[in-house]
Amino acid sequence: MMMLTRKMIEIRGLLQTVGQSDQLTLPSIVVIGSQSSGKSSVLEAIVGHEFLPKGTNMVTRRPIELTLVNTPDIHSEYGEFPALKMGKITDFSQIQRTLTDLNLAVPASECVTDDPIQLRIYSPNVPDLSLIDLPGYIQVVGRDQPMELKHKINELCEKYIKAPNVILAISAADVDLANSTALRASRRVDPRGERTIGVITKMDLVDPERGASLLNDQKYALRLGYVGVVCRVPNAPSPKLFNRGNENIINAIARNENAYFGSHPEFSPDSHLDVGTQNLRKKLMHVLEQTMAASLKTTSEAISRELAEATYEYKVQYNERPISAESYLAESLDTFKHSFRGFSEQFGRAQVRELLKHELDQQVLNVLAQRYWNRPFDDLSTPLPETDPLSDLPKAAPENEIWKIKLDSSSAALTKLGVGRLATSVVASALQAQIDRLISNSRFSAHPFARQAITEASTSILRDLSYDISDELEICIKPYKYRIEVDDHEWTRGRDNVTHVLKDELKVCEGAAKKLEEQMGGKKKVKDVMAFIDRVRSGQVVLEGDGVGGAGGFSAALLQKGREAVFLRDRVDVLKMRLVAVKSKQCANKKNKYYCPEVFLDAVADKLTTTADLFLDAELLSKFYYLFPRELDSRLGRSLSHQEVERFAREDPKIRRHLDVVRRKELLEHVLKEMESLRQLEAREKRYSSGG
Ligand code: GDP
Numbered sequence: 189m190m191m192l193t194r195k196m197i198e199i200r201g202l203l204q205t206v207g208q209s210d211q212l213t214l215p216s217i218v219v220i221g222s223q224s225s226g227k228s229s230v231l232e233a234i235v236g237h238e239f240l241p242k243g244t245n246m247v248t249r250r251p252i253e254l255t256l257v258n259t260p261d262i263h264s265e266y267g268e269f270p271a272l273k274m275g276k277i278t279d280f281s282q283i284q285r286t287l288t289d290l291n292l293a294v295p296a297s298e299c300v301t302d303d304p305i306q307l308r309i310y311s312p313n314v315p316d317l318s319l320i321d322l323p324g325y326i327q328v329v330g331r332d333q334p335m336e337l338k339h340k341i342n343e344l345c346e347k348y349i350k351a352p353n354v355i356l357a358i359s360a361a362d363v364d365l366a367n368s369t370a371l372r373a374s375r376r377v378d379p380r381g382e383r384t385i386g387v388i389t390k391m392d393l394v395d396p397e398r399g400a401s402l403l404n405d406q407k408y409a410l411r412l413g414y415v416g417v418v419c420r421v422p423n424a425p426s427p428k429l430f431n432r433g434n435e436n437i438i439n440a441i442a443r444n445e446n447a448y449f450g451s452h453p454e455f456s457p458d459s460h461l462d463v464g465t466q467n468l469r470k471k472l473m474h475v476l477e478q479t480m481a482a483s484l485k486t487t488s489e490a491i492s493r494e495l496a497e498a499t500y501e502y503k504v505q506y507n508e509r510p511i512s513a514e515s516y517l518a519e520s521l522d523t524f525k526h527s528f529r530g531f532s533e534q535f536g537r538a539q540v541r542e543l544l545k546h547e548l549d550q551q552v553l554n555v556l557a558q559r560y561w562n563r564p565f566d567d568l569s570t571p572l573p574e575t576d577p578l579s580d581l582p583k584a585a586p587e588n589e590i591w592k593i594k595l596d597s598s599s600a601a602l603t604k605l606g607v608g609r610l611a612t613s614v615v616a617s618a619l620q621a622q623i624d625r626l627i628s629n630s631r632f633s634a635h636p637f638a639r640q641a642i643t644e645a646s647t648s649i650l651r652d653l654s655y656d657i658s659d660e661l662e663i664c665i666k667p668y669k670y671r672i673e674v675d676d677h678e679w680t681r682g683r684d685n686v687t688h689v690l691k692d693e694l695k696v697c698e699g700a701a702k703k704l705e706e707q708m709g710g711k712k713k714v715k716d717v718m719a720f721i722d723r724v725r726s727g728q729v730v731l732e733g734d735g736v737g738g739a740g741g742f743s744a745a746l747l748q749k750g751r752e753a754v755f756l757r758d759r760v761d762v763l764k765m766r767l768v769a770v771k772s773k774q775c776a777n778k779k780n781k782y783y784c785p786e787v788f789l790d791a792v793a794d795k796l797t798t799t800a801d802l803f804l805d806a807e808l809l810s811k812f813y814y815l816f817p818r819e820l821d822s823r824l825g826r827s828l829s830h831q832e833v834e835r836f837a838r839e840d841p842k843i844r845r846h847l848d849v850v851r852r853k854e855l856l857e858h859v860l861k862e863m864e865s866l867r868q869l870e871a872r873e874k875r876y877s878s879g880g
Contacts, residue, residue, distance in 0.1 A: 192873070193473065194316045195866050196480040197255060202859050203491075204306075206852060212490055215479045216253070216318040217385075217472060218348045221358030222369040223247075223324040226389030229419035230358060231321055233465045234472070236313050236438040237280040239267070240321070241288040247337070248323040249294040251304040251348065252287065256314040265311035283307070299340040302347060313438060315473045319356075322348055325369040342373075349377050352483045354412075354475055355384040361402055361416070362393040371408055385475060386414035387468065396452035403461045412475055416455075416463045418445050441465055481870050488863045495856040502849050511846050513830075513837035520631045521824055524642070525817050527626050532813045535622065537805040540615055544800050547614050548602070548793035549689045552786075555601045559594060560785055561762045591782040598785060599792045603669045608662030611800040615808055616650040623816075634840045637832075638824060645819040649812060657807050665799050674791045679778035682791035687770055690786065694763040701756040708749050717742055717750035718757065 200214040221227035228240040235256065241248065266276040267283045277283050290305050300323055322345050326338045349355050355378060359368035365388075374384040386408075391399045403414045419441060445464045449455040455463050462471065502508055623646040632638040674682070705714050720740040723729045731739055739747065766786060769775060775784035828836070838844040 192866065192870060193477045193480065194258070195862070195869075196477075196484075197257070197316055197318050199859055199862055199866070200318055201255065202855065202862075203487075206494075206855055206859070212487070212494060214318075214487055215352040215354060215476070215483055216320050217354045217356050217476055218320045218322060218345075219356045219358065220322050220345055220349065220370045220373060221324055221387075223326060225324070225358045225360045225363075225368075225370065226419055227321070227324055227358045230356075230387060230389060230417060230465075230468070231319065233417070233419045233438070233441050234314070234317070234319075234469055235309055236311070237265075237283075237309075239280045239283045239287070239309075241284060241291055243288075247291075247300075247326075248321065249291045249298075249300045251302065251323070251344065252321040253304045253306045254317075254319045254321060255306070255308040256317040256319070257308060257310045258312065258314055258316045259310045260312045262310060262312060265309065265313070268308045268310070270306050270308065299337045300344055302344050315469055317472055317476060319472075320348055320353075325373070345373060346377075349373065351377070351383065352479060352486075353383070354479050356387060356472070357384050358387045358389060360390045360393075361388050361399055362390055365402060365405060365407070375408055381408060381410040381412075383412070383479070384410050385412045385471060386410050388414055388416045389419055391416040391463070392418045392420075392448055396454040399452075400454040400459065400461060403463070412471070413462055415468045415471060416449075416461065417465050417468060418448050419465060438465075484863060484867055484870065488860065488867070491856055491860050491863065495853065495860060498849055498853040498856060502853055506846050506849065509846075511843070511850055513834045513847060516837045516843055516847075517824065517828075517833050520638075521820060524626065524630045524632060525820065527630060528623075528817065531622055531626060532809075535619075536809065537801050540804050540809065541797060541801040543614055543618055544611050544797045544804075545793070547610065548607075548797055549685075549790075551602060551605060551610075552686070552789045552793050553689065553693055555598050555789060556786060557759075559598050559601070561759070561766075595782055595785055595788060598789060599672060600669065602789060602792050603665065603672075603796065606662070607665050607796050607800060608658040608660070611804060612654050612658040612661060612808065615804050616654050619808075619812060620646055620650060631840070635836055637836050637839060641823045642820065645823050646812075646816060649815050649819055650808075653808055653811055653815075657804070660807070661800060661803050664803050665796055668792070668795060668799075672792055672795065674778055674781075674788065674795075676778060678791045678794065679787060680776075682794060683770060683775060683784075683787045685794070686786045686790035687767065689790070690763055690767050690770065694760065694767070697756050697759050697763065701753065701760065704749060704753050704756065708746065708753070713746075714750070714753050717746055718754050721747070721750050721754050 196214050200216065203212050203214065206212055219227060219231060228242070231254070232238050232240060235254075240252075264278050266278045267280065268274075268276060269286065272286070274286070277286070287305065287307070294301050304320070323341045325345070326341060355374045357368070357370035357374045359365055359370055365371060371384075371386065375381075378384050386405070388399070388402050394402075399416060403416050405414060442465065445466075449463045455461055462468075623642065627633060627639055627642055632642060705711060708714050708717065720729070720742065724731055724739075729740070742750065770784060770786055774780045775787055778788075781788040837847060
């Protein structure tokens with residue numbers, strides 16, 4: 189018989205994880221009693237340990253679901269709070285402290301909560317039992333207890349004392365049974381007294397005659413009867429005796445009860461009265477087993493219905509597609525790696541080259557602007573030079589040192605720019621941007637945790653690689669810092685390319701000028717402001733101060749915009765002029781490179797690009813393409829615990845529902861199978877006991 193209860197308690201635990209449904213549970217014994225009725229003492233006598241919260245002001249605020257597991261072969265007893273993951277607790281005073289803390293954690297405003305505390309106790313000295321300790325009924329509301337507390341406790345108890353649970357109604361012998369809150373509550377839900385066990389505590393406080401009559405109560409007759417107990421641990425001769433194990437306490441109580449009940453003939457075996465904690469335990473075991481067995485069928489049916497529902501949902505919503513957190517992660521990772529492979533096949537040397545050339549084109553424009561096209565545009569107070577340096581450019585002659593120095597220093601400005609660092613970081617950020625794009629287009633976009641793991645994988649690889657690669661690339665381009673030879677073919681290509689670059693730049697400047705014109709309020713306004721600025725620059729007008737507060741009837745803001753307009757107009761002029769020059773016959777020949785710095789610098793940029801793209805393709809791209817998928821595996825694969833994978837998969841609400849359905853279905857199938865074998869076991873036992 190023992191096996192049966194044990195198994196049913198296990199199943200009860202499993203069913204708790206399936207979810208809250210009144211029908212999806214096996215019965216338990218619910219302990220009710222008013223404050224000070226001796227409820228804690230009875231529970232502690234059954235467990236053999238003091239473990240329940242005590243104290244004058246200690247009202248139990250949460251139900252305690254107490255599962256006792258008989259474990260004959262363990263040396264030390266221990267308790268476990270499955271939800272808290274604290275491990276085995278062998279010190280029962282720690283269990284008591286934990287329960288106190290959990291109680292106090294319920295805010296006073298809430299009074300009580302129906303969220304139960306689960307506690308399992310494993311011991312060779314406890315029977316297999318499932319008990320629920322409820323907050324004690326309050327008789328008289330104390331000054332510091334809200335009236336609401338009384339109602340809430342009543343409500344909570346009401347919820348738990350429903351059928352098929354067994355009610356353990358505790359009443360003290362020294363209080364009139366008609367006033368017992370526990371019995372009154374029980375009578376409301378179990379008027380025929382079919383599933384209530386009455387416990388009369390403190391039998392030692394009334395005379396035996398009265399005690400015996402209480403146990404024979406006919407006013408509220410209980411089919412399962414009344415049990416009389418004396419649960420107070422007697423004063424021990426040596427307190428140490430009780431610290432060695434609960435068997436001592438259990439024995440001490442038993443000895444005490446035997447002495448008391450044995451000394452009064454009212455309780456002799458002939459009386460057929462049920463007395464003593466030992467009998468109470470036996471009764472509880474027996475009744476729980478009977479009740480559980482009786483509800484096996486209905487619970488099985490409820491589970492079958494629930495399972496049918498889950499199976500239907502699985503079929504209709506998820507097409508019977510199996511899933512686990514692990515398989516979901518593996519699949520998502522594969523898809524992501526596949527898209528990464530697709531990207532890596534498209535992003536190669538040619539794409540790197542394009543990126544780099546564009547970047548260097550901009551650098552060429554900067555150098556040209558600084559060294560050739562520079563006119564003091566920005567400063568209103570600086571007069572224009574006598575001769576425009578740009579107008580000298582077409583006359584630039586190789587014999588004149590100044591043109592040679594200008595071109596040499598310009599190309600040095602390019603080669604010494606730090607191309608190694610610049611090119612590496614341009615390509616690395618492009619790769620990072622691509623990874624971000626791939627993530628956004630993948631399933632991982634709904635998973636903050638994976639998103640971060642992938643981003644970190646790529647940034648860390650790129651950071652590590654970039655460090656050495658910038659230096660090595662810098663060494664590769666070193667020769668160009670000393671000498672640059674451009675052949676005819678390269679010259680022609682440079683001339684072609686820079687023509688495009690200049691045209692694009694021209695478009696950008698014209699576009700910006702147009703926008704400025706709109707902001708300033710039209711062509712005419714711009715013209716007036718620019719004319720004024722020109723007069724200042726040519727010295728025809730002398731500004732007072734530096735024009736900060738406005739001048740010539742124009743506001744400071746307008747003057748500032750005017751300066752930008754002048755700058756853009758001049759830049760447009762220069763670009764047009766240089767486009768004509770680059771297209772001219774002179775610039776067709778590389779011998780005239782001093783006239784045509786644009787072409788020469790473009791050719792230099794092209795050489796730098798060729799070196800860099802070759803190197804970055806070999807070093808950065810291919811290494812990144814090799815390392816990244818492996819890094820993904822290590823960050824999102826083996827190194828993750830089951831909990832982490834689970835947390836990951838559940839981040840996506842769709843997947844969470846899918847996983848829940850699958851889990852629920854599996855769990856219900858498992859429970860149902862266990863229930864089936866239990867019913868067979870039960871049937872066999874019945875046959876066995878009836879057959880003798
Ligand atoms: P609870 O508030 O219902 O949990 O009641 P307790 O178990 O804390 O008991 C209330 C008081 O009654 C305590 O002081 C116990 O020592 C005392 N008590 C409990 N059971 C007995 C008993 O069988 N006999 C006597 N004399 N006192 C008891």
